[in-house]
Amino acid sequence: MEINAFMDDIIKKNPGQKEFHQAVVEIANNVIPFINRNPQYEEARILERICEPDRTIIFGVVWEDDDGRPQINKGYRVQFNNAIGPYKGGLRFHPTVNLSILKFLGFEQIFKNSLTTLPMGGGKGGSNFDPKGKSDKEVMRFCQAFMTELSKYIGEDIDVPAGDIGVGAREIGYMYGQYRKLHTEFTGALTGKGLNFGGSPLRTEATGYGCVYFASEMLHAIDQSLEGKKCVISGSGNVSIYTAEKLIEEGAQVITLSDSSGFIYDPKGINAEKLAYIKDLKEVRRGRISEYAKEFGCEFHAGEKPWKVECDIAFPSATQNEIDKDDAASLVKSGCKVVCEGANMPTTLDGIKVFESAGLMHAPSKAANAGGVAVSGLEMSQNALGLTWSSEEIDERLRVIMRRIYDQCVEYGTENGNVDYFMGANVAGFVKVADVMLAYGIS
Secondary structure, three states: OOHHHHHHHHHHHOOOOHHHHHHHHHHHHHHHHHHHHOHHHHHOOHHHHHOOOOEEEEEEEEEEOOOOOEEEEEEEEEEEEOOOOOEEEEEEEOOOOOHHHHHHHHHHHHHHHHHOOOOOOEEEEEEOOOOOOOOHHHHHHHHHHHHHHHOOOOEOOOEEEEOEOOEOHHHHHHHHHHHHHHHOOOOOOOOOOOHHHOOOOOOOOHHHHHHHHHHHHHHHOOOOOOOOOEEEEOOOOHHHHHHHHHHHHOOOEEEEEEEOOEEEEOOOOOOHHHHHHHHHHHHHOOOOOHHHHHHHOOEEEEOOOHHHOOOOEEEOOOOOOOEOHHHHHHHHHOOOOEEEOOOOOOEOHHHHHHHHHHOOEEEOHHHHOOHHHHHHHHHHHHHHHOOOOOHHHHHHHHHHHHHHHHHHHHHHHEEOOEEOHHHHHHHHHHHHHHHHHHHHOOO
8 A cells, every 4th residue: 555646545535625634644654554564454445444434414504693684504514433432523613614624623533532442433523603702592593503403413322422612511501402302312412511411520621631641641751740841832722721720730830821812921830820810811701812911911922823932841732733844843943842732633744744853752632632532431431321420530530541542652653662652643543443344344
């Protein structure tokens, strides 16, 4: 199997879907050499089959705004692969949502979910609806209209969506309420639910906490810890905030956060009190990160990203492709030694090459940010058992899962005494799904 020929075929079959192409080539670069050494996967064309979604559902969503005017959005659900469990992946509500982005996210989700060792397949969905600037009632009406159509294709043993960008506790509540009304049953058909109706403790914090746990394992391997490390974080959503929270607990020094307007640089470090201000600013008041700089007298860099700030560890946690070739070079120059991805595919292919050439320890998102879906999987287990575990129990299970993911990366990514975390994550995620597909035969 030859990588260029494989990618030419993918691009031909999926024209114009650049994000999906990027996600596939990142996997193919590691998995195809492995397949060439294990021809049973090539004979069954496993990788080609994984790259083709089981089904892609596209539907119109018509809802009424507060002025009584009908509005029309587009809804999607990409059910990619359910070899090891029900389709599992978030719903994203954002104006940039399109089929390419959802296919990249759903494709990544296959391998991420495989790495957790929990029985979950890969899927993703969403809409080009933007919750920002909408009233609660407008968001409710949209979510109800969206779920009215989506509910035909999901269920606790079929497809279990969760939240993502633009879909938080409010949106999940509205959608689950509509699903329950339509199906007249109370089941675990969504995760990210409120604690009072089947949700799991620590789901909001899980992606950020898990990312820190993975970074801690990387440092432990070289006899270091997070204590005293200067950490730059991009973004100021859930992943970023709870990455910062856990880093502060572990004794690291968090010196940046950002939003679309720019980034703040606090050389004294963001402590628990300052982080509480940021939570209120972003989660309650919906303000801009520049307000933090005014409140605490630190630097705000308008329109810039934090990758030039001197640091030990970087946590890109905002969005896809936020670190390009030049940004990666800036991080290397700033003294960064570890990059742990909190966002989905935040580094371009050229940026990855820069990190590889510089010898940085670089953890891919499908491994480092798997904590969120891991706790979603634990929520599914709790729903099936009819119980709720404590925050302490969930946190310990999360730590164990992230350690297992790390161990898989080491097992499949070690060459000549060095660990290639991308290769380890990609191959380990592939093997579990591929072996099950072989067991099923051609179906």
